[in-house]
Amino acid sequence: MVNEISERVEKLFPALQTQRRDLHKYAESGWLEFRTSTLVADRLEKLGYSLQLGKEVIDADSRMGLPSATVLAEQEQRALEQGAIARWMPHFSGGFTGIVATLETGRPGPVMGFRVDMDALDLNEVLEDEHRPFREGFASANNGMMHACGHDGHTTIGLGLAEVLMQVRDQLCGTIKLIFQPAEEGTRGAKSMVEAGVVDDVDYFTAVHIGTGVPANHIVCGNDTFMATTKLDVRFTGVASHAGGKPEDGRNALLAAAQATLGLHAIPRHSGGDSRINVGVLQAGTGRNVVPSSATMKVETRGTTNEVNEFIYQQALKVISGAAEMHQVKFDIKLMGAAQSSTPTPAWVNYIHRQAEKLGEFEQIIDRQEGAAGSEDATYMMERVKSRGGEASYVIFGTDLSAGHHNELFDFDEKVMMQGIKTLAALALNIAEFKGVN
Numbered sequence: 085m086v087n088e089i090s091e092r093v094e095k096l097f098p099a100l101q102t103q104r105r106d107l108h109k110y111a112e113s114g115w116l117e118f119r120t121s122t123l124v125a126d127r128l129e130k131l132g133y134s135l136q137l138g139k140e141v142i143d144a145d146s147r148m149g150l151p152s153a154t155v156l157a158e159q160e161q162r163a164l165e166q167g168a169i170a171r172w173m174p175h176f177s178g179g180f181t182g183i184v185a186t187l188e189t190g191r192p193g194p195v196m197g198f199r200v201d202m203d204a205l206d207l208n209e210v211l212e213d214e215h216r217p218f219r220e221g222f223a224s225a226n227n228g229m230m231h232a233c234g235h236d237g238h239t240t241i242g243l244g245l246a247e248v249l250m251q252v253r254d255q256l257c258g259t260i261k262l263i264f265q266p267a268e269e270g271t272r273g274a275k276s277m278v279e280a281g282v283v284d285d286v287d288y289f290t291a292v293h294i295g296t297g298v299p300a301n302h303i304v305c306g307n308d309t310f311m312a313t314t315k316l317d318v319r320f321t322g323v324a325s326h327a328g329g330k331p332e333d334g335r336n337a338l339l340a341a342a343q344a345t346l347g348l349h350a351i352p353r354h355s356g357g358d359s360r361i362n363v364g365v366l367q368a369g370t371g372r373n374v375v376p377s378s379a380t381m382k383v384e385t386r387g388t389t390n391e392v393n394e395f396i397y398q399q400a401l402k403v404i405s406g407a408a409e410m411h412q413v414k415f416d417i418k419l420m421g422a423a424q425s426s427t428p429t430p431a432w433v434n435y436i437h438r439q440a441e442k443l444g445e446f447e448q449i450i451d452r453q454e455g456a457a458g459s460e461d462a463t464y465m466m467e468r469v470k471s472r473g474g475e476a477s478y479v480i481f482g483t484d485l486s487a488g489h490h491n492e493l494f495d496f497d498e499k500v501m502m503q504g505i506k507t508l509a510a511l512a513l514n515i516a517e518f519k520g521v522n
């Protein structure tokens with residue numbers, strides 16, 4: 085069975101590479117994955133999956149960090165010009181760019197959920213010969229959007245997995261659910277899919293990532309270091325006045341934001357675990373001789389547990405309102421994203437380990453990756469599945485990178501996609517080996 089899967093996946097490689105490069109070239113940021121979604125939906129339908137799309141899998145009110153209506157409309161238009169398939173667009177229009185593809189095998193067995201993400205980062209790709217995507221003609225055509233975290237690879241893994249599983253459907257049991265999630269960056273999209281009930285029937289859940297510093301031919305079967313996080317946009321609104329003639333009439337939003345920035349970074353640590361705070365963007369003012377009446381900040385808090393993150397977040401709210409009070413300016417706070425901390429379930433990690441072993445492709449099979457990582461909103465899905473007694477894990481496939489994640493020179497070795505597909509396909513094919521037949 086292992087050899088059969090390997091051969092099938094190897095055969096797909098040229099098509100997978102073309103697919104990945106197409107997605108890379110037409111990179112789309114979170115909630116704007118219009119072209120990507122229409123292509124993914126079309127492919128999955130052709131393969132024979134039943135599809136749930138857009139509002140069926142995205143709870144509108146649980147979406148975080150949604151771009152403005154203007155941006156959504158502009159980008160939908162741009163996607164159509166770049167080859168989005170128009171007949172699918174009504175499902176995704178307005179920022180509902182999520183897809184769940186289901187394969188009912190008709191044989192008894194568990195529901196297995198696989199999650200990949202589809203969004204790019206807000207980043208300009210390097211357009212120079214030293215960078216392979218540019219050299220080979222698939223660098224991002226979209227200004228300010230770049231697949232610099234490998235989600236083009238993840239989406240391609242999802243499509244390749246869909247194809248292989250359909251080829252071997254007679255050997256599968258239970259139900260396969262492939263989840264294509266929007267807006268992972270900024271941890272904005274997963275919650276809306278969880279609230280739409282997407283994983284409520286999933287018994288065994290697996291999310292994937294490539295790279296993240298894990299060497300090529302290594303697999304981490306259960307990454308368990310994701311930090312809980314809260315993302316917020318803060319806007320201070322003061323009063324503009326003549327900086328020379330009437331400074332006392334002004335209410336200085338820039339000072340409030342500056343004060344808040346220093347105060348935020350001075351929030352104490354928490355004995356319950358590591359924490360982070362970052363003011364990543366700070367913009368204020370309009371002119372040299374005007375008391376600045378507006379300021380905006382983009383802030384994130386993190387903690388190794390939900391409690392630690394909540395502590396930092398609550399302190400942050402106090403610092404922000406205190407700084408506003410000090411400078412007599414108004415403020416408002418918008419929640420832009422959030423994720424929980426989560427740990428995989430040991431039995432599922434162990435099963436993944438054994439399947440990876442059988443593939444015979446990996447030099448090292450690691451159960452846990454230690455050390456503080458970033459955040460991931462797949463944790464919402466993991467926690468929902470676990471809360472119902474299910475199994476969940478987050479798997480990392482190591483690969484050689486040309487530069488770190490979120491860097492303008494990021495690229496990866498596309499062979500990793502095949503290792504990903506083989507491993508995930510093995511999880512589905514051999515599920516009878518997990519705790520016997522369900």
Ligand SMILES: O=C(O)C[C@H](NC(=O)Cc1c[nH]c2ccccc12)C(=O)O
Pocket residue numbers: 268269270271293296307313457458459460480489
């Ligand atoms: O918080 C976010 O915006 C999500 C973003 N997530 C990632 O970069 C994914 C990620 C970070 N570190 C790891 C380690 C393993 C897998 C995935 C990751 C981050 O942490 O800034």
